[in-house]
Amino acid sequence: MATQLKPVDVLLVGYGWTGGILAKELASTGLKILALERGGPRDTSPDFLEPSKDDEIRFAVRHELMQDVSRETLTFRNDSKQTALPMRQLGSFLPGNGVGGAGVHWNGVTWRFSPWDHEAHTRTVEKYGAKIIPEDMHLQDWGVSYDELEPYYDKFEKTCGVSGKAGNLKGQKIDGGNVFEGARTNEYPNPPLKQTQAGAMFDKAARNLGYHPFPAPASNASQPYVNPDGIAYGQCHYCGFCERFGCEANAKASPHFTVMPIAAKNPNFELRTNAAVQKVLLDSTGKKAIGVVYIDARGREFIQPADLVVLSAFALGNVALLLWSGIGKPYDPVTHTGVVGRSYAYQASSGATAFFDEKTYFNNFMGAGALGTNIDDFNGDSYDFAKYGFIGGGGIGASTSGGRPIQGRPTPPGTPRWGLDWKKATARHYLHTANISNQGSNMAHRANYLDLDPTYRDIYGRPLMRMTFNFLDNEAKLMKSLADVCATIGKEMGAERVDARTNPVPYSIVPYQSTHNTGGAVMGDDPRTSVVNKYCQVWDVPNVFVTGACVFPQNAGKNPTGTVGALAYWIADALKDKYLKSPGALVRA
Amino acid sequence: MGDDKSVDRRGFLKVAGAGAALAPATALAQKIDPPVQTHEAPARAAMDHAMAMPAPAAAKHDSLDGWLFFNPDEVSFVKAALDTLIPADPTGPGAVEAGCATYMDRQLSGAYGRGARLYMQGPFAEGTPQQGYQLPLTPADLIRAGIADVEAYALATRKARLRDLDAATRAAVLTEVDQGKAQLAHVPAGIWFNQFLNLTMEGYFGDPIYGGNKDKAAWKMIGFPGVPAMYADMIDEFRNKPYTGATRGIQDIA
Ligand SMILES: Cc1cc2nc3c(=O)[nH]c(=O)nc-3n(C[C@H](O)[C@H](O)[C@H](O)COP(=O)(O)OP(=O)(O)OC[C@H]3O[C@@H](n4cnc5c(N)ncnc54)[C@H](O)[C@@H]3O)c2cc1C
Numbered sequence: 001m002a003t004q005l006k007p008v009d010v011l012l013v014g015y016g017w018t019g020g021i022l023a024k025e026l027a028s029t030g031l032k033i034l035a036l037e038r039g040g041p042r043d044t045s046p047d048f049l050e051p052s053k054d055d056e057i058r059f060a061v062r063h064e065l066m067q068d069v070s071r072e073t074l075t076f077r078n079d080s081k082q083t084a085l086p087m088r089q090l091g092s093f094l095p096g097n098g099v100g101g102a103g104v105h106w107n108g109v110t111w112r113f114s115p116w117d118h119e120a121h122t123r124t125v126e127k128y129g130a131k132i133i134p135e136d137m138h139l140q141d142w143g144v145s146y147d148e149l150e151p152y153y154d155k156f157e158k159t160c161g162v163s164g165k166a167g168n169l170k171g172q173k174i175d176g177g178n179v180f181e182g183a184r185t186n187e188y189p190n191p192p193l194k195q196t197q198a199g200a201m202f203d204k205a206a207r208n209l210g211y212h213p214f215p216a217p218a219s220n221a222s223q224p225y226v227n228p229d230g231i232a233y234g235q236c237h238y239c240g241f242c243e244r245f246g247c248e249a250n251a252k253a254s255p256h257f258t259v260m261p262i263a264a265k266n267p268n269f270e271l272r273t274n275a276a277v278q279k280v281l282l283d284s285t286g287k288k289a290i291g292v293v294y295i296d297a298r299g300r301e302f303i304q305p306a307d308l309v310v311l312s313a314f315a316l317g318n319v320a321l322l323l324w325s326g327i328g329k330p331y332d333p334v335t336h337t338g339v340v341g342r343s344y345a346y347q348a349s350s351g352a353t354a355f356f357d358e359k360t361y362f363n364n365f366m367g368a369g370a371l372g373t374n375i376d377d378f379n380g381d382s383y384d385f386a387k388y389g390f391i392g393g394g395g396i397g398a399s400t401s402g403g404r405p406i407q408g409r410p411t412p413p414g415t416p417r418w419g420l421d422w423k424k425a426t427a428r429h430y431l432h433t434a435n436i437s438n439q440g441s442n443m444a445h446r447a448n449y450l451d452l453d454p455t456y457r458d459i460y461g462r463p464l465m466r467m468t469f470n471f472l473d474n475e476a477k478l479m480k481s482l483a484d485v486c487a488t489i490g491k492e493m494g495a496e497r498v499d500a501r502t503n504p505v506p507y508s509i510v511p512y513q514s515t516h517n518t519g520g521a522v523m524g525d526d527p528r529t530s531v532v533n534k535y536c537q538v539w540d541v542p543n544v545f546v547t548g549a550c551v552f553p554q555n556a557g558k559n560p561t562g563t564v565g566a567l568a569y570w571i572a573d574a575l576k577d578k579y580l581k582s583p584g585a586l587v588r589a
Numbered sequence: 590m591g592d593d594k595s596v597d598r599r600g601f602l603k604v605a606g607a608g609a610a611l612a613p614a615t616a617l618a619q620k621i622d623p624p625v626q627t628h629e630a631p632a633r634a635a636m637d638h639a640m641a642m643p644a645p646a647a648a649k650h651d652s653l654d655g656w657l658f659f660n661p662d663e664v665s666f667v668k669a670a671l672d673t674l675i676p677a678d679p680t681g682p683g684a685v686e687a688g689c690a691t692y693m694d695r696q697l698s699g700a701y702g703r704g705a706r707l708y709m710q711g712p713f714a715e716g717t718p719q720q721g722y723q724l725p726l727t728p729a730d731l732i733r734a735g736i737a738d739v740e741a742y743a744l745a746t747r748k749a750r751l752r753d754l755d756a757a758t759r760a761a762v763l764t765e766v767d768q769g770k771a772q773l774a775h776v777p778a779g780i781w782f783n784q785f786l787n788l789t790m791e792g793y794f795g796d797p798i799y800g801g802n803k804d805k806a807a808w809k810m811i812g813f814p815g816v817p818a819m820y821a822d823m824i825d826e827f828r829n830k831p832y833t834g835a836t837r838g839i840q841d842i843a
Contacts, residue, residue, distance in 0.1 A: 051842035054816035057795045062701060073708045078719055085716040085723055088708040194821075197829045239818035248817075361829050365813055366820035405794040405813045417767070418674040418786060419760065423810075427680050430811035431831075456710060508719040 002293060002301040008034040008270075011292060011306035013277045013321065014313030016101015017561065018547035018568040020255030021159075022310055023263035023271075024229075025572035029580060033269045034304065036294050038276040038313075039098030044257055048246030056404045060244040065105045067095040074316065074465045075453040076509045080333060084466045086456050092508065093515040094244070095314050099273060100256035102314065102515060103561075107243040107369030107401060108219035108252050110162045111558040112153045112566070115146035115182045116380040117441075120391075120554060128386050134474065138343050138444040139391065140553035143525040143534035146182045149566050152573075154186055156565035157217075160253035161225040161233045164188035164217035178214045178374070180382040193222045193236065197362050198434040199373035202398035205492035211375040216397055217562070218370030219253035231258045240402030242369025252369060272296075278460060280309055280325035280544060289327075289544050295460060307583075308543050310571075315550035319344075319450050319520035320465040327541050328521075328531045331449050333468075339531045341451045343444035343519040344467065345555040348394070348475035350483035350502035351437035353410050354490030361431050365403030372399030378438075378482055379557045390477040392441035394557035396486055398434055405430070413499050436490050438482035441557040442518070445472050450520045471507045479503060516560050518552040525587070533587040535574035536567060542585045545571055654691065657698035658729065666736050667693060669752035673759040674789050681810030682803070684789055692792030692801030693732070702729035726776070728784060735781030738773035739766055746771075797838045805836045817842055 009031035012019045019035055026033055042048075058064050067073075067090070075084035096102030116123050121139045124132060133139050166187045167177025192215035195203070199215075206213040220242065221233040234249035242252055250257050263269050274297035280289050281303070291305035311318040322328055322340045331342035356362075374397030376382055385393055402408075410433040411425040453466035471479070479502035490498040503513050524530030527539040536551055538544040547568050549560040556563075578586050656664060667690045677683030684690075696702055704727035716723045724731060743751045743762050751759055765771040767786075769779040792801030794808070796816070802808065808815055815837045823834070 050817035051837075051839045054818065055796060055798075055839065057791060057799055061791060061795075063706065068706050069708045070704070070706050076720055078717070082717065083714065085714055085720045086708050086710070088722050089706065091721055194824045196824065200828070235821060237818065238820040238824050239816075240820075241816075241818065361827070361831055363827055363830075363832055365818065366824045366827070366832075403813055405808065405811060406791055409794070409811070418763075418789075420676055420678055420680075423675060423678070423680050427810050430813070455712065504719070506719055508721070510719070510721045 002303045005302055005304045007291070007305035007307070008032045009306070010034070010308045010310065011036065011304060012310050012312050013292060014038070014101065014311070014317060015099055015260075015271060016096055016312065016314060017103040017255050017565060019101070019310075019312035020103070020259040020263060021565065021568040022312060022547070022572055023269060024259040025569065026575065027263060027266035027269060029576060030268060031580070033266070034306070035269075035271045036275040036277050036292070036304070037099055037271065037273050039273065041099045041273050042104070042246075042256065044246065044248065044250055048248050050248050053246055053248050054239065054241045056406050059105070060404060061406055063090050063094060063244070065096065065098065065244070065246070066090060067097045072458045074467050075456050076467045076469070078468075078470045078506045079447060080468055084453055084468070086464065087509050091510045092513050093517055094512070095316055095515065099260070099271070100254050103253075103255045104246050105244050106561060107559075108160070109370040109372075109559040110157065110160055110217045110219045110253075110562040111395070112181060113146070113556045113558060113563045114180065114380040117556040118142045118144060118146045118149070123381060124391060127381070132386055132391065136446045136472070137391070137474065138446065138529070138553070140343075140444070140522065140524055140529060142553055143523050143530070144570070149563075149570060150182065150185060152566035152569040153562060154184070155569045156562060158189050158228050159258055159565070160219035161190050161221045161227055162188050162217050162219050163190040163193050163215075163222035165192050165215055167212075167214055176214060178376050179212050180376040180379065188217065189227070190222045190225055193218050193220060193368055193371045194238070195373065196367065196371065196400040197360070198364070198398040198400050199371070201434065201493045202373045202436065202489065205489050206375050208492055209489065211377040213373050213375050216370055216372040216374045216399065218368065220368040220370050221251045227258065229258070229262055231261070236368050238366050238368050238371070240365045240367040240404065242367075242401060276460065277313070277321065278324065278462065280321060280327060282326065282541065286326070287541055289541055308545070308575075310545045310547065312547045315517045315520065315548045316465065318546050318548050318550045322521055322531065322546075323450070323452050323465065324462055327538060327544060330451055333446055333449055336446060339522075339527070339529065341449045341520050342529075343522050343553060344448050344450045344469060344517070345442040345444050345519045345552070346469065346507070347514045347516040347555060348392075348440035348442045348471060348479050348503065349438060349513060350440065350479035350486065350500070351435060352483060352486035352490045352498050352500045354434045354436060354493055354495035355410070355412050355429055355497040355499070356432045356434065356495055358428070358432055360494075362400070362434050363403070363431060364400050364408070367400040367402045369401050370399075371401060372397045378485055379441075388477065388481045390474045390481070391443055392474070392478055392557060394438040394440035394478065394482045396436065396438045396482065396489070398436050403430070410435070412497055434490070434493065434495070436486040438479070438486055439514075439557055439559065440475065440478045440482055442555040443474055444519055444522075444554045445474075447472065469507055471503065471505045476502075476505050479505070514559075516549065516555065518549040518555040518560060521546050521550040522553040523551040524553060527589045533585075535578070535586045536571050537574070537579070537586055539585075539589055543583065545575070547571060656694050658694045658702065659690070659697075663733070663736050664690065665752045666740055666750070669754075669759060670739075670763065670785065671789060673756065673763050674786065675793060676756070682806040684793055686803065687793050687807055688801040688803045689789050689792035692795065692799050693788045695800050696788060696791070697729040697732055703727055704729075722780070724776070724780065731776060731781060731784055732788070735773065735776045735785065738775050738781070739771070742766070742771050742773060798840050802838075805838055808836050
């Protein structure tokens with residue numbers, strides 16, 4: 001029998017980046033706030049201290065900080081003709097688990113999406129006409145523009161102490177920054193990180209080719225920094241153990257030492273860890289949430305009543321919760337109706353490995369998660385993508401994020417995977433190879449979606465979410481074209497040999513690609529094609545709000561968290577300034 | 590990996606499903622009856638014969654290292670396979686001297702080997718390569734069963750156990766397994782090989798605290814200085830230059 005608990009005003013489901021931001025921002029309301037996090041507590045000290053923190057096997061290979069798929073996973077197939085099978089071990093993406101979520105073990109590349117990204121449909125049609133959009137593609141505007149989000153991007157960058165260089169300050173283009181970015185009100189809070197050999201060579205080659213290189217925006221502090229909330233950052237050590245690891249120096253922004261300690265000072269805030277939310281409970285009308293059911297570490301079930309529920313359980317977790325709770329109409333790819341699960345997208349990435357002579361030392365082990373030099377000359381609408389036969393683009397760059405040898409030991413194509421020749425090639429190329437990568441956008445397509453699996457269940461007995469996803473024609477072309485650009489830059493850098501590659505087509509759940517899962521609960525201005533309105537409020541159940549990249553109508557050629565963080569601040573303001581003053585739908589359907 | 594599909598998995602499921610997957614490889618091989626594929630019969634007969642022989646002195650000596658998971662026959666096999674995958678030469682250490690067998694033994698005897706963080710609920714189906722690992726086997730089950738299979742394959746095709754073959758023949762046997770050309774009795778050749786190779790590389794390049802990468806020799810070979818890494822003041826100094834600092838592992842600092 002479930003135990004009925006005392007009601008709270010605001011309930012946050014999941015305590016990572018977005019849950020942390022909401023908890024901190026809503027403190028000023030004086031409302032009683034409760035965060036439920038399925039994983040355990042953790043902190044920089046004692047959990048991420050040297051030298052144990054730099055353990056590639058434990059954290060990168062065995063995924064200690066990530067979701068345990070023996071408990072909860074999803075099923076996957078490439079298309080709806082196949083039978084989906086469980087993702088039995090982690091691979092393509094690594095959802096977080098525990099306080100701080102994936103914010104603890106991300107890399108820290110912190111972008112703003114471009115004005116084009118937020119209005120991709122309108123701007124594409126304006127430039128090329130509606131005919132350019134393939135029939136099976138859902139190209140949509142976000143319902144919120146870049147200009148509306150700009151102050152919130154700014155706020156998140158300051159929280160994170162992003163190191164970078166502006167390329168468009170209030171409309172003025174600045175060489176050395178990203179001249180293709182939307183207009184910014186402020187410079188980045190910290191100067192760029194130090195440039196590596198790979199970055200310097202990429203910079204020069206890109207300029208030679210007429211492109212516009214700039215330092216990648218990094219939530220790895222280039223110098224000691226105190227953010228506007230009074231949180232102190234240490235300077236980045238360039239240790240090269242960022243992605244999949246906690247940071248010993250508090251130099252990589254993470255909610256666990258920034259927004260969360262401030263949220264915890266609020267006497268009206270409570271965090272319960274090891275609390276796995278099963279579903280959101282609705283009243284008899286189905287139009288109002290009345291709380292959630294969760295299960296604690298001992299397997300006890302609780303009913304937690306709440307006036308307002310915010311889903312902050314990562315993109316995939318949020319969509320699963322909507323489906324389990326019966327909130328919103330599930331998407332049906334056959335009738336092409338319904339919205340929950342619709343427009344699942346990912347990241348269409350490709351690149352080139354550039355092999356150099358033995359006199360060129362890249363020393364990639366001296367790196368930082370987000371340390372890199374990039375160009376946006378092939379991203380969003382900074383170029384004529386129609387000429388290439390697809391919609392979208394990607395950020396291209398040379399990053400130096402570490403040299404952890406189990407995961408990264410490049411050898412030229414044709415090298416055997418083992419034996420003496422393999423060993424010789426590994427020793428020859430380890431220090432002398434640069435990686436140029438494209439992080440491509442991923443448009444939403446009719447055939448790619450999330451729903452519930454008819455067969456498989458998690459340890460709690462709930463159906464697993466089923467992912468039906470493939471890289472379709474648009475993305476396959478994009479990956480190929482931009483891999484060629486990467487290869488051209490590699491040659492211009494002076495590589496002896498360049499090996500272009502793309503993510504696997506058909507998409508495979510096996511090799512790690514990115515934890516940039518998007519869509520499934522997209523935002524927009526039409527309830528027939530979106531789950532939430534421009535304030536990320538569920539159309540059908542107005543006292544439920546949804547955070548995370550699941551609200552992206554399609555994914556941009558950039559990492560998601562800059563936008564995820566900005567949207568969390570945007571939602572906080574919508575709650576404080578609008579919803580809590582007069583609870584109800586903030587936008588008329 | 591297409592060849593893996595041709596492997597008859599039902600024969601294996603019968604055994605694994607009966608809860609015998611953790612039984613020693615010899616027992617596993619002997620229990621199958623009738624043969625699931627005709628070509629297996631000689632392999633199995635040969636292996637049964639081999640397994641009936643008294644353990645050679647070499648295996649006994651090996652056991653002085655101390656093993657948590659592998660039996661002496663498996664230790665001999667693993668060392669022969671490791672010596673083939675990464676032989677010693679002037680470039681750098683071999684996998685055997687690097688301690689990869691110890692690494693594997695500890696991994697397979699612990700939580701990882703026993704299937705921690707592996708979703709093991711049925712029903713099981715083969716799926717497509719894109720759908721990833723779908724066997725009802727923990728890493729320990731898979732490695733153990735595959736060792737017996739490859740040993741049987743070597744006996745059937747080369748009339749000797751892997752450890753008794755010369756280096757070139759061992760490499761030929763493992764290449765056939767790697768490429769899925771070897772028909773193994775119970776496990777899909779390519780999947781087993783990938784798992785074995787991954788564990789080898791983890792042991793070779795992982796932190797020495799796990800029992801492999803002895804003397805950090807694999808790190809020294811490629812030029813990875815290890816942990817903890819504080820390069821804020823060195824990144825400019827060593828730009829485009831060989832790094833001259835020490836190579837350190839977790840135990841050098843802790
Ligand atoms: C290895 C890696 C590298 C990355 N690098 C970058 C990068 O460089 N740049 C970038 O922009 N992005 C990066 N990301 C993505 C980034 O981490 C996420 O976008 C970000 O953390 C999302 O914030 P969130 O609040 O939506 O989810 P999270 O921060 O993951 O928080 C979600 C929390 O909800 C909890 N939860 C889930 N379900 C439930 C439930 N039912 N009940 C209770 N709690 C639940 C989870 O345990 C988790 O703690 C990376 C991700 C990974 C894994």
